[in-house]
Amino acid sequence: MTMDRLNRLRRKLNTELGILIATALEDPKVSDIYLNDDGKIWINRAGQAKEYAGDMEPDQAISLIRTVASLVHSTITEDSPVVEAKLPGGERFIGDISPISTAPTFCIRKPARVVFSLESYVDQSIMNERQCAAIRSAVLSRYNILVVGGTGSGKTTLTNAILKEIARATPEDRILIFEDTPELQCSSPDRSFKLATETVSMRALLRNGMRQMPDRIIVGEVRGAEASVVLQAWNTGHEGGVLTLHANSAREGVHKFQEYVEEGLPGTDKRQAIANAVDLVIYMPKRKEGSPPQVKEVCWLQKLREGEYQFETVQEVSHVHAI
Known part of the structure; x- marks a missing residue:
């Protein structure tokens, strides 16, 4: 993959993540962000109860998952419905589509940045x-x-x-x-x-x-x-x-x-x-x-x-x- 194509994919990824998730990724207290098949986004913060943060349309979610797959030189299809990857910021990403789930879902786990005493x-x-x-x-x-x-x-x-x-x-x-x-x-x-x-x-x-x-x-x-x-x-x-x-x-x-x-x-x-x-x-x-x-x-x-x-x-x- 050329550097130009990689940079384009990263810009596309940032757009598809949306402001809500992009902001959460910058929050040092956030440990996990995930999307359920009902379109609801949930966020875990260290030391706090998880919270419902918003919604994502299925089309946006599947586009995001496909972009992540492209970043790791993979594709996601009904025959290969799961992708695992590390995002550019070091976050661990796993996403899946039908037939594993009724609608696209994903989970993003951030590496710990804040260490509590x-x-x-x-x-x-x-x-x-x-x-x-x-x-x-x-x-x-x-x-x-x-x-x-x-x-x-x-x-x-x-x-x-x-x-x-x-x-x-x-x-x-x-x-x-x-x-x-x-x-x-x-x-x-x-x-x-x-x-x-x-x-x-x-x-x-x-x-x-x-x-x-x-x-x-x-x-x-x-x-x-x-x-x-x-x-x-x-x-x-x-x-x-x-x-x-x-x-x-x-x-x-x-x-x-x-x-x-x-x-x-x-x-x-x-x-x-x-x-x-x-x-x-x-x-x-x-x-x-x-x-x-x-x-x-x-x-x-x-x-x-x-x-x-x-x-x-x-x-x-x-x-x-x-x-």
Whole structure:
């Protein structure tokens, strides 16, 4: 594609996005913008309830999706009704048309630009002071943290806040951050970002990273057998890590982590190793319509008893987790 054609497509894209979406893309608090098949546009802002922002006609939406497809040298048709792309500003775009949906839809996810502190979560009543103190204790004591929740629950934004706390508390640590989509931010002076690709799996990426002298290992979204590499690292001197995964409670998050570990290490019982490695589990439920993000559970994973994980919920205790 020539530079002239690329510039024309970008100008066309800006026009098709419209003033409403273009303005939202410039707002540092906006995390997601999406269009439903009823033509309604919704916007998510960090720390706030999502809001209905306006409407888009189907013709404009499908023209926008086709322009995005052209930017990545692709086409969108009934036989190939989905396009995924990165927009010129770094935003992640996924759009689809019939027969997948009754009318064109899309979702735009912005890379985080504003990193909130743990204090701001308390100020906005997203978590309470005791939960905040537990997370800080885990960071300072180099405990391993699972951040779990549903899509759009705020896991990534909270993980960025934890990374900000790590940078403040232990600026001397070397931090390796592994993702398949770049969303995490870290202000530590000694940090390196690793990105999985179609040819380099997350598991391979993590194995390679273990030989790069990390003090802390951060994984943005565990989905499979790569969990076994994380577990081995956390049990062999790489404490103080953080990973995110999809789950509907703190307890389910640990069991989901166990399932993923067993994918990578089939035929072995890794429950005790998991109980030894995982220290703190934070659960954020998927946001209901009109509701802000919320930290619902912060639990210490204490031990394994008769094959069952034992948890201590932070709200129910008044002491600091024993080191």
